[in-house]
Amino acid sequence: MKPAVLVSRAIFPDIVDRLRVHFDVQDNPEDRVFKKAELIERLAGKQGVLATGSERFDAEVLDANPQLKAVCNMAVGYNNIDVDACNARGVLCTNTPDVLTETTADFGFALMMAAARRIAESEHYLRRGDWKKWSYDMFTGGDVHGATLGILGMGRIGQGIAKRGALGFGMKVIYHNRSRLAPAIEAECRASYVSKEALLRDADHLVIVVPYSPASHHAIGAAELAQMKRTATLTNIARGGVVDDAALAQALAERRIASAGLDVFEGEPALNPALLTVPNVVLTPHIASATIATRRAMANLAADNLIAALGFGPNAGHPPTPINAAALKG
Numbered sequence: 001m002k003p004a005v006l007v008s009r010a011i012f013p014d015i016v017d018r019l020r021v022h023f024d025v026q027d028n029p030e031d032r033v034f035k036k037a038e039l040i041e042r043l044a045g046k047q048g049v050l051a052t053g054s055e056r057f058d059a060e061v062l063d064a065n066p067q068l069k070a071v072c073n074m075a076v077g078y079n080n081i082d083v084d085a086c087n088a089r090g091v092l093c094t095n096t097p098d099v100l101t102e103t104t105a106d107f108g109f110a111l112m113m114a115a116a117r118r119i120a121e122s123e124h125y126l127r128r129g130d131w132k133k134w135s136y137d138m139f140t141g142g143d144v145h146g147a148t149l150g151i152l153g154m155g156r157i158g159q160g161i162a163k164r165g166a167l168g169f170g171m172k173v174i175y176h177n178r179s180r181l182a183p184a185i186e187a188e189c190r191a192s193y194v195s196k197e198a199l200l201r202d203a204d205h206l207v208i209v210v211p212y213s214p215a216s217h218h219a220i221g222a223a224e225l226a227q228m229k230r231t232a233t234l235t236n237i238a239r240g241g242v243v244d245d246a247a248l249a250q251a252l253a254e255r256r257i258a259s260a261g262l263d264v265f266e267g268e269p270a271l272n273p274a275l276l277t278v279p280n281v282v283l284t285p286h287i288a289s290a291t292i293a294t295r296r297a298m299a300n301l302a303a304d305n306l307i308a309a310l311g312f313g314p315n316a317g318h319p320p321t322p323i324n325a326a327a328l329k330g
C-alpha cells in the first residue's frame, strides 16, 4: 500500500500526479484554506504533507498526527512551521530556497521603483479621470539610479536586489544583517555593511528582506521610521509582522517618509485598513515569487523533498533542501 500524503492547497495538477506515482494523495483542487481543526482532520493517516505558508504546523497539529514524518513547504520562508516542535517529534521540514531568488529579487526591485516613482498612485489618478494637464511637479518622486539602496536582511534575495541596484542602476548599496557577509560576497554585491541606525539614516530606498521570527517582529516600527529620511521609500517583501503596518500607515499619512511598497502584511490576507486610505503606498497581494516558471520550480522542489523524505525516488532519504536534516536521522 502506498503511504498517504496531503497536498494542502491547489497546485499544478501535473506535479500532484508526480506525487501519485509514490503516494496515495489527498489533494485540494478546490483550494480551501484549512483552519487548524480541518488541517488536523485532513492530516489523519498522512505520513507527509506538501504545505504552503497558509497552514501553521505547531505542536498541537503534530501531536494530533503522530504518524506525520515530513512537512514540505512550498515556500522559502517557514515561519508557519514550529521547527522546534518538529525537531522534538522527529518530523522533517523542508523549504524551497534558491529557485525563487531571482524572481523575488526582480519583484522587490520593481516594487521599490514603483514606490519611488509613484507608479500606482499616478495610475489611480489617471484612471479616476483626474489628469487634465501636465505640470512641472506632477507626481515627482525620488530617483532610483545613483541613490543609496539600503537592504535589511542580506540573504540570497537581498543579495539579488543589491546586485540589481549596484550593477544595473549605479546605486550605492548598504546593508544590515544579523551577521556580516564574507568579503567576497560583499564585493560581488558591491555592498557595505552598516549598523541598523546608519541603514535607516542613510538609505534613500530601504528594502526589507529579513525572515520573520520573534526577533524580527516589528523590526521597523514608529521609532525606526522616525530615523528615516523624509524623502525615503520603504519596501517590504519579507513577511507581514516585520514592519509595524499601523505605524507605517501613520508615517505615510503624515509624510514622514515619502512612500512604500508592500507585498506582505500583518494578518494577511486581511490588511490594516489604514493602509488602504493612504495614497503613497503600492500594495500587492504577496506575489513576489509569482511567475509560472518559479511557482512550478517551487512546487517541483517541494514534491522532490516530499518524495525523498518518505524514502522514494533518486534522492531517497536525502531531500534536497532540508531545514532540520537531523530530524531525518532521528
Ligand code: 8YV
Binding pocket: 051, 052, 053, 054, 074, 075, 076, 077, 078, 100, 286, 288, 289
Ligand atoms: C510564497 C513566500 O508564495 O517563499 C516564500 O517564503 O513568501 C512566497 O514565495 C508563499 O509563502 C506561499 O507558500
